[in-house]
Amino acid sequence: MVWEIGLPLPFAASVPDHPTEAELAEACRRGNVRAFERLYQLHSARMKSLAFHLLGSRADAEDTVQEAFLKVCRAAHGFEGHSSLSTWIYRILINCCYDAIRKRQRLAESPAPPDFRAETNVPLKVALQRALSALNERQRMVFLLFEVEGLRHSEIAAVLEVPEGTSRSWLFEAKSQLKRLLTEAAK
């Protein structure tokens, strides 16, 4: 049984107050602040990382995670459990990130994507980070969720509300595109 997105079962079992996602979800639905704190402890690190890659700065990532968490806490009483709690909070986070990106675009603050082709001999990590910005939204999202944050295709499919096969297909597209960009940059 998958207890939480990407979290090993022993870690979940070390939470005696909320040993199952159902119990945690129920406690959150009742507005239990300790349950929200537990949820934060379980997911905030991955949420911050994902937001950082989507928004490009730690400060913006923190603001967005805070906003996403507040939305989760405010809406938890209406959480009906159609998806898992973790899927639900990642979906809220991604929507918050898109809102932040749209707001930034309206204010014309968005910097131009870096031209990674201009530099050669940069470490692969740096080149990859820059190449990511050249991917389209869905490719970048699936790549970040699968390769960077370690979610499974079934989990990504639930978060993005697409079939699992679509998630696999988008990941292949993303990696093909990255490989092409990185190969060209190396030439």
Place this chain on the structure above:
Amino acid sequence: MKFECGDLDRAMANSDLLPEAREHFKTCAACRREYRLWNEISATARELHEEWDTPALWPAIRETLQAERKPEVFWWKQWKTWAIAAALAIAVAVPLGLWRHSQATRTTAPTTPDFLTEQALREVETSEAAYRQSIEKLSKLAAPKLATASSPAVVNEKERLSLLDSAIAETRANVASNRFNIRLQTALADLYRQKQETLHEILNHDAKN
């Protein structure tokens, strides 16, 4: 099937083709390099996960939540708290009130119509003293007649005096613990009056006969 460079993408999407692709890599450096890069992308991607401490983030979220919740907590949602507070208030107020009431009746003059003022009490006690003096005099005068009572009427009055004496003693005991109680004082005065009248009747009875 003969694996060619153009089949590389299909091999990356479909792991079933990988054994043939690996054979091809032995002779094709370009495909080998591309495949290595494909795997390196996944390996390097893991390093892109960012972690940093944000000790103020959860407290900020919690404070915002608490600030938002405060106005939503209506008094009727806290009925248990109110019920406990009311029970505590009653538990403290009732004994305190009773104690204060008992203290007040012992030491100070109440002002309600059921109780006497200090001045009225003094007047009542003066009257009582006068009654008792008068009764003592009458009792002395009536004592010989009562001691030799023979007629049924005098014996009857003697029994009545005995009942009045015990009633007076009981009422006086009550008055002693509640001096300002107007009902008790009135009852005591009435008993004295009855005893006085009874003694008069005993003395007059002999004169009539």
